[in-house]
Amino acid sequence: MAEVKLKNITKKYGDVVAVQNMNLTIPHNEFLVLVGPSGCGKSTTLRMIAGLEEITGGEIFIGDQIVNEKDPKDRNVSMVFQNYALYPHMTVEENLGFSLKIAKVETKEIEKRVTDAVQILGLQDLKKRKPSQLSGGQRQRVAMGRAIVRRPDAFLFDEPLSNLDAKLRTQMRTEIKKLHQKLQTTIVYVTHDQVEAMTLADRIIIMKDGYIEQIGSPIEVFSKPTNVFVATFIGSPPMNIIDADIIKIENKFYFKIDNELMMPCLESKYDLIKDKKKIIIGIRSEDIVPQISPNYGSEFWNFNKKIDLSEPLGTETQLFFKLGAKEIISRMYNPRAVNVGEKLSFEINLNKVHLFDSISQKAL
Amino acid sequence: MKQVKKISFWLLVLLLLILICLPGIWIFISAFRPNPEILSKPANWIPDRWTIYQFTQMFSINGYVSVPAFKYLMNSVIISSVSTVIAITIGMMGGYAFARFNFKGKNKIFLSLMLARAVPGISLSLPLFILFAKIGIINTSFGVILVYVAMNVPFTIWLTDGFFRQIPKEMSEVARTDGCTRLQAFWNVELPLAGPGIGAAAIFAFLLSWNEYALASIITRTVHSKTLPIGMMDYLDEFTINWAGMCAIAVVMIVPALILTFIVQKHLVSGLTFGGVKG
Numbered sequence: 001m002a003e004v005k006l007k008n009i010t011k012k013y014g015d016v017v018a019v020q021n022m023n024l025t026i027p028h029n030e031f032l033v034l035v036g037p038s039g040c041g042k043s044t045t046l047r048m049i050a051g052l053e054e055i056t057g058g059e060i061f062i063g064d065q066i067v068n069e070k071d072p073k074d075r076n077v078s079m080v081f082q083n084y085a086l087y088p089h090m091t092v093e094e095n096l097g098f099s100l101k102i103a104k105v106e107t108k109e110i111e112k113r114v115t116d117a118v119q120i121l122g123l124q125d126l127k128k129r130k131p132s133q134l135s136g137g138q139r140q141r142v143a144m145g146r147a148i149v150r151r152p153d154a155f156l157f158d159e160p161l162s163n164l165d166a167k168l169r170t171q172m173r174t175e176i177k178k179l180h181q182k183l184q185t186t187i188v189y190v191t192h193d194q195v196e197a198m199t200l201a202d203r204i205i206i207m208k209d210g211y212i213e214q215i216g217s218p219i220e221v222f223s224k225p226t227n228v229f230v231a232t233f234i235g236s237p238p239m240n241i242i243d244a245d246i247i248k249i250e251n252k253f254y255f256k257i258d259n260e261l262m263m264p265c266l267e268s269k270y271d272l273i274k275d276k277k278k279i280i281i282g283i284r285s286e287d288i289v290p291q292i293s294p295n296y297g298s299e300f301w302n303f304n305k306k307i308d309l310s311e312p313l314g315t316e317t318q319l320f321f322k323l324g325a326k327e328i329i330s331r332m333y334n335p336r337a338v339n340v341g342e343k344l345s346f347e348i349n350l351n352k353v354h355l356f357d358s359i360s361q362k363a364l
Numbered sequence: 365m366k367q368v369k370k371i372s373f374w375l376l377v378l379l380l381l382i383l384i385c386l387p388g389i390w391i392f393i394s395a396f397r398p399n400p401e402i403l404s405k406p407a408n409w410i411p412d413r414w415t416i417y418q419f420t421q422m423f424s425i426n427g428y429v430s431v432p433a434f435k436y437l438m439n440s441v442i443i444s445s446v447s448t449v450i451a452i453t454i455g456m457m458g459g460y461a462f463a464r465f466n467f468k469g470k471n472k473i474f475l476s477l478m479l480a481r482a483v484p485g486i487s488l489s490l491p492l493f494i495l496f497a498k499i500g501i502i503n504t505s506f507g508v509i510l511v512y513v514a515m516n517v518p519f520t521i522w523l524t525d526g527f528f529r530q531i532p533k534e535m536s537e538v539a540r541t542d543g544c545t546r547l548q549a550f551w552n553v554e555l556p557l558a559g560p561g562i563g564a565a566a567i568f569a570f571l572l573s574w575n576e577y578a579l580a581s582i583i584t585r586t587v588h589s590k591t592l593p594i595g596m597m598d599y600l601d602e603f604t605i606n607w608a609g610m611c612a613i614a615v616v617m618i619v620p621a622l623i624l625t626f627i628v629q630k631h632l633v634s635g636l637t638f639g640g641v642k643g
Contacts, residue, residue, distance in 0.1 A: 050537075051540075051541075052537050052540070052541070071540070072537075072540040073540055073541070073542075073543045073544055075541075078541060081534045081538060083532060083534060085534035085535055085538040087539075087553055088557065089556050098539075098542055099542035099543045102542065102543045102548060146542070150542070150543070
């Protein structure tokens with residue numbers, strides 16, 4: 001039951017920087033998800049909190065204590081690993097009780113806590129089994145149970161679901177969420193799966209190359225990405241990114257996408273772009289709407305395009321076409337067959353267009 | 365047709381088995397018959413008269429001692445077990461260090477340990493003899509143990525390193541976040557998992573010491589420190605060789621090794637293949 005705080009945390013392997021000057025406060029009871037591509041430093045950060053990785057610079061606080069020099073055993077955090085790391089020579093029961101046995105807790109108390117954990121996770125019938133006799137999902141549950149019985153200050157999850165198949169992953173995701181609501185403790189969760197991040201997190205941290213790109217609630221990072229990387233990383237399919245030139249015609253600004261298409265710029269954004277020549281436009285696929293009867297108004301922009309490919313997914317159909325040199329994906333929510341080569345009319349609500357600086361790639 | 369194939373296959377196996385076991389069988393037979401019969405031509409495969417004379421002589425049941433075999437046996441047991449225990453303890457720690465930690469010159473140290481194994485032991489005999497004589501540990505069990513430990517440590521390190529590598533490093537990490545010190549994690553989690561492998565390494569070390577002849581023949585001089593393989597030479601006189609006695613003492617040597625191998629056979633095989641995948 002404690003706050004976890006990272007102050008100017010840096011981790012270097014020789015000359016390679018894994019985590020750069022990270023500052024972060026995780027309040028008690030928060031479900032924080034670290035997400036990013038492989039090698040972005042998310043697992044390293046988690047391992048530094050656990051004490052399994054030495055810190056090159058900075059300070060880590062758990063509660064109000066600096067834990068830099070503390071052994072993992074003295075930090076009172078529990079970690080759940082990707083490959084479960086159950087003790088193969090112990091039964092489920094012994095696996096769960098192991099940490100308490102090491103801590104010399106009374107046998108009665110161990111029994112009670114193990115029984116509690118077994119009940120929370122529905123492992124009643126498996127108590128006497130060895131890990132080799134369990135399925136992937138069951139092993140994952142035991143691994144979580146082992147973390148629960150310790151009653152740690154914080155849970156650390158290192159890609160706990162990536163070894164499970166898609167269906168089980170969804171199921172376990174829900175269970176982890178429920179578990180968090182039941183246990184009311186701090187959770188730091190590492191994943192490279194943005195869907196997991198969105199569904200589980202109170203707050204998401206998107207990392208890249210050892211830097212934090214953005215911190216925010218799932219809705220925040222989705223609707224207001226601070227740069228192109230976050231915009232394309234969060235959301236599936238990724239946000240459409242288009243390079244465009246800025247052109248001024250009769251005191252009005254336009255984004256010239258290719259030779260034929262000019263997207264008007266909302267007047268409210270003139271101040272942001274008036275000194276620039278180039279810009280990066282980001283549009284989510286659901287904001288490019290195939291429209292039969294277009295809306296009229298200054299905030300709508302319509303254009304026609306030939307469809308290169310259509311992928312029906314049931315609830316939606318993804319339509320692929322080219323804008324400039326870029327392949328663009330649009331989502332159509334009324335299921336109907338679309339032929340390749342068919343020309344459709346698309347509509348974009350200009351209020352939903354994201355603008356990024358062409359050099360810094362930061363949101364304007 | 366299939367039947368014929370099967371039968372001929374097993375016949376071939378049997379033939380090979382007999383060929384391989386023949387020297388051993390000869391030793392066993394010869395240990396239980398009088399000396400002249402061993403030398404008879406053509407060979408007499410089934411003894412006319414079975415006797416345990418050589419054994420009673422060795423273990424002095426009738427008061428007469430041909431060779432102090434009991435003392436040699438004790439020497440062998442003590443030297444082999446003590447050197448094995450020390451070698452496996454050091455080897456285990458070394459193997460763990462090589463498997464789990466990164467330190468400067470790690471690969472070079474490992475390589476030099478392996479190279480030490482490649483030096484033919486006999487080439488060390490003269491320097492060892494002079495050195496041990498100078499510091500006064502020639503003809504002592506301690507000296508032999510020292511040599512055997514040095515001989516076995518690189519071997520046990522190499523084997524146990526392989527076994528520890530097989531255990532995912534998350535095992536120890538999770539144990540440490542579970543409240544273990546590094547040592548507790550080793551003791552409670554990694555050691556039990558590497559147990560069969562370490563057992564196999566220990567047996568190998570034991571058998572190596574148990575059978576060693578070349579160096580022991582230099583360092584041990586009297587009944588005080590001689591081991592069984594060296595004791596066997598007591599049957600070699602200036603003009604005669606007591607083959608029956610030699611065979612008898614060979615049996616005394618073979619039987620414990622055989623029993624040990626049978627007991628741990630399963631572990632030996634699993635241990636060896638287990639470590640073998642290390643690459």
